[in-house]
Amino acid sequence: MVGKAAAKDINIALQGGGAHGAFAWGILDRLLEDGRLRIEAISATSAGAMNAALYADGMLRGGPEQARAALHDFWKSISEAGRYGPIFPSLMSLFTGNHSLDDSPSYQMFDLLSRLFSPYQFNPFNLNPLRTVLERHVDFERLRTAGGATRLNICATNVETGKIRIFENRELTVDSVLASACLPFLFQSVEIGGEFFWDGGYIGNPAIFPLISGSKSADVVIVHINPIKRKGCPKTAAEILNRLNEISFNSSLMREMRAIAFVSDLIDGGKIKDGEMKRMRMHSIRAEDLMTSLGVSSKLNTDWRFLTSLRDHGRAAAGRWLEACHDRIGVESTIDLKAEFL
Numbered sequence: 001m002v003g004k005a006a007a008k009d010i011n012i013a014l015q016g017g018g019a020h021g022a023f024a025w026g027i028l029d030r031l032l033e034d035g036r037l038r039i040e041a042i043s044a045t046s047a048g049a050m051n052a053a054l055y056a057d058g059m060l061r062g063g064p065e066q067a068r069a070a071l072h073d074f075w076k077s078i079s080e081a082g083r084y085g086p087i088f089p090s091l092m093s094l095f096t097g098n099h100s101l102d103d104s105p106s107y108q109m110f111d112l113l114s115r116l117f118s119p120y121q122f123n124p125f126n127l128n129p130l131r132t133v134l135e136r137h138v139d140f141e142r143l144r145t146a147g148g149a150t151r152l153n154i155c156a157t158n159v160e161t162g163k164i165r166i167f168e169n170r171e172l173t174v175d176s177v178l179a180s181a182c183l184p185f186l187f188q189s190v191e192i193g194g195e196f197f198w199d200g201g202y203i204g205n206p207a208i209f210p211l212i213s214g215s216k217s218a219d220v221v222i223v224h225i226n227p228i229k230r231k232g233c234p235k236t237a238a239e240i241l242n243r244l245n246e247i248s249f250n251s252s253l254m255r256e257m258r259a260i261a262f263v264s265d266l267i268d269g270g271k272i273k274d275g276e277m278k279r280m281r282m283h284s285i286r287a288e289d290l291m292t293s294l295g296v297s298s299k300l301n302t303d304w305r306f307l308t309s310l311r312d313h314g315r316a317a318a319g320r321w322l323e324a325c326h327d328r329i330g331v332e333s334t335i336d337l338k339a340e341f342l
Contacts, residue, residue, distance in 0.1 A: 007038040008329045009217040010283075013206045016046020016181065016199065016249075017225035018299030019078075020291065022307040024051050024223045025071050026314020027285055032064040034322055037329070041151035041215045043166075043207050045200035048223070049154045049180040050074070050134065053172070056150040057138045074137045075307050081129040082302025119188045126188045130181065134174050143172050153210035155200030156180045159189050164203040166210055201249045208256040212278055219329050224286035226250055228340070231292075242296040254341050257282070261337035283334045285321045287313055 014024050028051060031037055044052035054074045058067030113122065143149055154167040156179040167176040179190035179197035189196040200206070211220050226246045234240045260280050266272045267279055290313055298306070325334040 007036055008219075008326075009040045010037050010219045010221055010329060011041045011043070011211040011215050011217055012039055013208055013211065013220055013222045014042060014044040014048025014051055015205050015223060015225040015253075016044075016048050016201045018047055019082075019301050019307060020225050020294065020299055020310060021047025021051055022075055022310035023225060023287065023290075023314040023317075024048060025075055025307075026311035026316075027223050027318040028055055028071060028314075029068050029311065030315040030318035030322070032068050034318075035064065036322070036326060039150055040217045041153065041211055043153040043155065043204075043210050044180070045155045045204060045206045046181040048206055048225070049177045049200070050130075052150075052152050052154065053134070053138045053140075053143065053177055056152055056169075057143055060142055060146050060149055061139075070137065074133065075311070076304065077133045077137065078130075079302045079304040079307055081133050082300075115185065119184075119186060123188065128178065128187060131174055131178060134177055138174070138177075140173050144170055151214065153207065153214075154180050155204040155207045156182070156190075156197040157200055157203040159196040159198050162203070164200070164207060165195075165197065166207060204252045205249045206253070208253070208260070212260075212280060218278060219281045219283065222253070222282070222284040224284055224288070225291065227288045227291045228254075229288060229292075238296060245296070257337055257341040261342060264337070281330070281333045282337060283321075283325060283329070284340075285317050287317045 012028075014021075017023075024047070031039075039055070042052040042055065051071065054070045055067050058070030061070070119126075143152070149169055152167075152169050152172060154172065154176050156165045156167065156176070157163075158165050165179075167180075173192075175190050175192050178187075179192060180200040182188075182190050182198050184198050189198055191197075205226065206222075208220060208222075226249045228246075228250055230243060230246065234243045260282065263272075263277050264279060267277065301307075328334050
């Protein structure tokens with residue numbers, strides 16, 4: 001591992017995507033193992049918020065190796081909760097080895113019931129095994145009060161106003177993370193301070209602006225879970241809904257990236273002086289071929305073999321990115337914003 005003095009500072013933006021968040025686990029694991037990058041701040045949503053909390057708490061407890069262990073242990077517990085938990089079902093455990101059950105009667109029945117009945121009806125006691133897992137693995141008091149903690153920005157959607165809410169370290173609780181991951185078809189809204197919240201993916205997946213205004217580093221690495229591009233026109237109801245979700249969960253990111261490209265053009269064109277506005281250097285780690293091959297039902301797949309497969313794909317993607325892009329960190333963007341987002 002390279003010495004700490006040689007590490008480059010970056011910010012990371014983690015998308016949500018249910019069990020597909022194990023892909024981001026693999027990316028974080030590989031970056032921690034490599035040691036040449038130091039994460040200044042994280043903006044995260046849903047499963048990304050869980051990864052962010054585990055990363056930050058692990059770093060406080062014992063540095064990179066403890067953070068890697070914390071992520072591993074958390075996802076192992078998620079697998080176990082998915083097997084036995086009443087609300088976060090691992091449908092895939094019924095058909096071990098399959099990555100998608102989109103056409104199976106079991107998944108179709110579950111999908112239908114979640115649309116006919118609200119979580120206030122089929123889960124009136126608001127049971128959520130994710131709460132227990134998070135409380136067991138994350139010391140939220142430490143994240144709120146410890147000096148030197150990785151700066152976190154956890155995104156949730158205010159149900160009543162439709163506005164984004166960013167929970168920072170000083171106000172971080174298990175409810176903040178559960179709010180960021182609250183899919184309204186599966187879970188009751190999370191109430192915090194008299195306000196109600198749903199999944200942050202509806203309004204910021206993830207939000208980039210907290211990393212622009214609040215970080216010294218101008219480098220942001222986006223970890224993509226939801227594919228931006230998908231070839232072909234969806235035909236089945238499940239395919240149509242899945243693509244609509246992908247588009248809507250990427251829409252806020254697309255808007256922010258267009259704004260960043262616009263500011264970069266103003267600087268390059270001499271309309272504003274370089275330094276008057278912050279020039280951001282954008283990077284991304286993704287595996288769209290993998291993600292487009294997975295059915296929507298696999299976001300509920302907590303089978304351990306599936307999760308570790310996604311982790312290994314994430315590690316491989318991060319390794320390729322490090323080899324191709326590390327030397328350009330702190331120098332320039334490694335993605336073409338206009339080609340990707342305009």
